[in-house]
Amino acid sequence: MSEPLLQLEGVHTHIGQYHILHGVDLLVPKGGITVLLGRNGAGKTTTLRTIMGLWHASRGTVRFAGEDITQSSTPDIACAGLAYVPESMGIFSDLTVRENLYLAARSVKKVGEMDEARLEWIFGFFGALKKFWNQPAGTLSGGQKQMVAIARAIVEPRRLLLIDEPTKGLAPAIIQGMIAAFRELKQTETILLVEQNFSFVCALGDSVAVMDGGRIVHSGAMAALADDRDLQHKLLGLSLDAHQ
């Protein structure tokens, strides 16, 4: 495994009186897609939010490219090169698609100064965005909103994308397109992907970590987990047949 880009060591997170993460140890290598799997309530979203500094770890360390970012503020973490696509997508529905991407492009001072080549690269993945460029993002469909959310994360080069359940609530046809887009994205980007759609991540993941009860209970190659139905059943309580 190459040098980890992101490393979590014994991370505990409390939300109010609730103890959600109980010592998460996670390595995300540079390049490719690392998948974070787990049942509902396992702590996947909390892990991503802790990495982004939206909730701070009460114990343990989060290192990004060797730097300790455990107690850094969210804007500092974002400026260090992490981009976050929350489960709710977090799009600004009153703003147009163009304005959503413009805000994500921190280095751009005027809306007309966005990198055209980069935008064309994004339109290559998400063609619909070009069509709806000047539409308020709130008027788009769920799939299109997800495209806006992911496009916002890649509108400028970032070192790590944290993406939380991008297929949630999407139609199967859109998910197939999303798989193709992620397959191309992972050639250039490092992605930590939280998902519950097992067949989606089987098609994309390079490495995998499985969470349960606020801990990582398994980590290894995605292909190995995809091939081992007993392990899937043990870790995730699922039969892959039901997802195919």
Add this chain to the structure above:
Amino acid sequence: MTTISQAAPQDSAIPKVRVDMLPLLLVPVLALLMLPLVGSFPTWVTLTVAGLAMGMMVFMMASGLTLIFGLMDVLNFGHGAFVSVGAFTATLVLLPMKSWVEADSVWMNLSVVGLAILLAMLVTGILGWAFERIIIRPVYGLHLKQILITMGGMIVAEQLIHVIWGAEQIPLQLPTTFRGAFIIGDAALEKYRLIAVGVGLTVFVTMFLVLNRTKVGLLIRAGVENGEMVEALGYRIRRLFVGVFMAGSALAGLGGVMWGLYKETLTAAIGGEITVLVFIVIIIGGLGSVGGCFIGAMLVALVANYAGFLAPKVALVSDILLMVTVLLWRPQGLYPVAKR
């Protein structure tokens, strides 16, 4: 390269942008409906212009508050303090420069009022910065404490005004060239009311341009909807908070100067007295919506003016009746702001 749009042709229909026109029509429709009830066209024109002028002044005071609530989720019941402080700060210019106020020169009158407005906005902006740091910051997210501490802040501010300027009423003379009225046909249009309409429209257009054409403005609008996501994009929303609080306070200061000149008499309670009206306006408009606040201010002022003329007893409760009616129609106000 495979694109999702190719894989999902059902997503390809361009959604139409729905512009919610109904609230925009309320002001002209209300004005036109009142014409036959008022009966006399000149009287109707006078009432309408007076209503619009009052509405613009209320908008100046309310626009900052609605942004502060929308972006920061802060219930600032002390907003009226900035109105009072703004009005009293203006006296520091208008009273010593009385000769400029009394001069029969448009330029001298404009200069002295402009200077008073600048000083008032500067002082209230700085006070807003201090208010946010000292009073608001410890109570972010705690609405009950916000109400208590900001009301307390307003009481303290009023008492400080008594200490500095005394407890007596202070007469504030309207500049000479701002007095009187233009007579058009049989309708009398007071000059100062027209000036108030002009200033109010300038404030509204400026806010509209800033919020729609600048990155800071877009960040404010985005922050009203989802502040956490703005931070996740790498922007420090606390800085936006401070900036918006200062700007909102400065706008209240501007409103205070305009309102004080309109009333021509200042008391320390001038801001507190208008606070209820300001809250009614931002509730009608939709908390956090500048456009809704603008329409709400016009509606409240016009309804108060027409009711005062047609049925003076109804005018006592016209604001509340209007708010109840609007909320029965749109429970989150005319233009509810999307929240995550």
